[in-house]
Amino acid sequence: MPPFDLAETDKLLSTTRAVRRRLDFERPVERSVLLDCIRLSQQAPTGSNRQGWRWVIVTEPEKRLALATLYRKAAGDYLLTSGAKADAAGAAQTARVYGSAQYLAENMEKAPALVIPCIRVDHLPEDPPRRVWAGLIGSIMPAVWSFQLALRSRGLGSTLTTIHLQHADEAAALLGLPEGLMQTALLPVAYTKGLDFKPAKRPPVEDIVHWDAWDASRDGPGRWD
Template sequence: MTGAFDVGEVDRLLTTTRSVRRRLDLDRHVPRELIEEALEIAVQAPTANNHQNWRWLVLTEAAVKEQIAELAASAWRHHRNAMMGAGRRRHAPQARRMDASVAAFTANIGRIPALVLPCVISRPPDSRAVDEQWQRQVAGAPEGDPIREVSLGPLRSSVFYGSIYPAIWSFQLALRSRGLGSSISCLHLPFERQIGRLLGIPSGVTQICMVGVGYTLGGDFHPAKRYPAKERTFWERWAT
């Protein structure tokens, strides 16, 4: 059948693309052409109004990666301390494993073969300001008019981030299909201004996240333990 895919292989790709933190090969060079191929796949992802206002900054220079690693390590220390004090959940076995995984990834950011920073040409919308502006626009509408209850802030925020994250996921899938692993980190974002100055990123550009890229060590990956979708899916109405 024209256009058909091997569903089994597609499903295997989708269900085994994991966040690879401790199993990245820190000593094996990642060819530039593989990252470029994966990015060409990524930019086929949907983007609101076809803006395509994404940019991708690829970092491979050791000295630059080390500077980012130092900032990310500082952010991780503060974040981890805050999370550890947030409740007993952080003492659960799964939470401890996650902490150890993120800690290992953070400690090695400077050695990861490639760091990719997906960016958006613009700044995130201020949801409150958007809603306040809208309310001024509809102030003359009659009482009870549904238009007075409209809130545009969540829509604008969803459009902003929803126009880049599908491409980031496609990038990760394309890397996986080429034998590479990846993991998203946002630990550099508390230092967005400093990193912007370091890398020459204009102030009007938003750094969305950081994707560590490398070949993987060990065996293949398996689907993660997840709650079955049917247990958390409602039809027609929300159910408790």
């Protein structure tokens, strides 16, 4: 017998989507729920067990508006033009994502909580090599995903966004963040309108897995678009 109810855990893992249009902006989110979800996220792995995660939760309306304004400034017309390109290329799923992302950009400040997961970088050398970045991002994104899963299991939704990072310095000034702390994302969080999310269409797993050695005949540069 598996130690967990696989039907339930697989459903959680396969239906935790980027939620934008179905965020319920009218329903308040309790602080205790956000803290519960972040508490669960603290069980995620971190390199050297450093646990350098820090979370900034923005609920004040003026600050939410200021962050949303930075987000829109960074997005510019990128989402609209990318959506049109995807549409013209017949990439329906991607076109839908850009349409939904544009909706989020236009409404970001309405989410009851804007959550910014950060990670301490005060121990990093100047201009670190790639492997250090891999370790750093790998020490925050598992926690962010756990946070999103915990939200979903409680009837809330979120979207991991990174667009505002183009103006991370302005966001840091707005929130009084110290030097040595790196913002990694911004997640609007709200209860969801309805709970019936579905697995997304993805390529067959066999297409992205290589056993024992890379098989260049079916995957790799020249075949990626």
